[in-house]
Amino acid sequence: MKNQGNVWNIICGSVDSSVLKCTIELGILDTIYNSSKPMTLSSLASTSPSLSTLKTENLYRLLRYLSHMNLIAINSVEGSDEDTFSLTGISELLLSSQERSLKDWVLAIDEEHSINGWHELSDYCLSADDAPTPFVKLHGKTIWELAEEVPEINGLINNAMACDTKMVMPAFVQGCGSILNGVKKLVDIGGGIGAAMSYVVKAYPGIQCMAFDLPHVVAAAPEIPGVEMVGGNMFEFIPPADALLLKFMLHNWNDDECIKLLKRCKETIPADHGKVIIIEMVLYQDEDDDYLTRARLNLDLDMMLSSGGKERTNDEWRILLEEAGFKKIEFIPIFAIQSVIVAYP
Known part of the structure; x- marks a missing residue:
């Protein structure tokens, strides 16, 4: 039974x-x-x-x-x-009054834009490598293109990302402050509406902070003291800085796209003291915690269906970063579902 x-x-x-x-x-x-x-x-x-x-x-x-x-x-x-x-x-x-709440992530899940894609899982698993994702198949455009056209979708995505930021950034600031020692300028690539940088600038007011994202995302951002908001395309240009932050963003892209972006990041930071700080999930890092492992695997399949991206294991992250030219890679667990990965040129 x-x-x-x-x-x-x-x-x-x-x-x-x-x-x-x-x-x-x-x-x-x-x-x-x-x-x-x-x-x-x-x-x-x-x-x-x-x-x-x-x-x-x-x-x-x-x-x-x-x-x-x-x-x-x-x-x-x-x-x-x-x-x-x-x-x-x-x-x-899941409470509205709690700063570290996943409520907005729940509200970002809907039948039309999220759940329907799961019904295409069998067909997508059988499709060619270059087949459009179920999201593109259903909507005729990527999630980012749809968000640019539909303010409601843009708001749902921004709120969900800010929701994740409230969970992970306190853990990052508390557990990885030494990584930011000596950093003069930090740019959050794909930084949304600047939520992550608001935590950094509060804890480290001496760091010049910038959030860099697509123009329609930046246009919806509130004013955050000490955080500069800049719009652009990260695959075409990355603002120079001695440290770059890539938070919960690389999992949206396949390996070739990630390598292209990481190579551009490596070219942007100083060769002698620059660093790229990645906050992402690492699959199987807590093999004794079935809840965390299953949550990460859930999101891995969600990335496959929605954006064509993936969650990665420790070895997969290392291979990806070495392929992009980084010589030293450091993995740091924090009190969150994600880990911190620091890559040095």
Whole structure:
């Protein structure tokens, strides 16, 4: 029976992400958190306008499923027929009020632009090397081209990337500060709306910080004191600096594109003291942590379908960087799903 249950859970795997998005959109977790105490079903429904329109039975069924996702705890109350509902530690990573929240990443997942591509997985695995990704097949353009044309998509992507930044940059600043010692200018290549640089400039105000990304991305960026925003195409030009940051960006590209970009980075930084700082996942670095390994493998397949990129192992990163001409490579684990890779010319 256990094997049957495991297979059924795999078959229904997409239910988790759909329920999670619904939960965020309805504000269930935020409502319970804001109450500062466990809530009954009736109080939960009456507190939030969005929840008051739901059938009580449907709300309960959602809560019951969330308890099996370990996002909600159902508590029996002595002397009462009504259970109460409270948050678990995991659900704190999905609250609007928490700085390190993955809420915006959840909202970036939608049927039209993300989920439908998974239905093309079989065909794409059987296709030629130069076949368009399922995303391009469905939309007729890359995700970056679509974001340039559709402000809503651009906003979803920017918010999701900023969401990831809030998780990883505190860990980077705390665990890798020595890497930035002596750096006078740092440019974040593919730096989005400057979120990553906001952490660096706060911790190291003496470093001249720049975020470099496509013009339509930079145009949507807020003003961040101490961070210069510059628009351009990284495959055509990279602003000179003694250190370059590539955060959660190289996994969007195949090996040939990464090597081309990394060679350009190597040409840009000083040969005697320059460095390229990469923040990316390293597959199988925590073989005893099945949750992290599976999360990284999930994102590897997502990259394959959406952009044609990939997540890489330690050896694959080393081969890629050596092919681009870097002589010294350093891997540094941090308290995040990503690791830090430092490459020296």
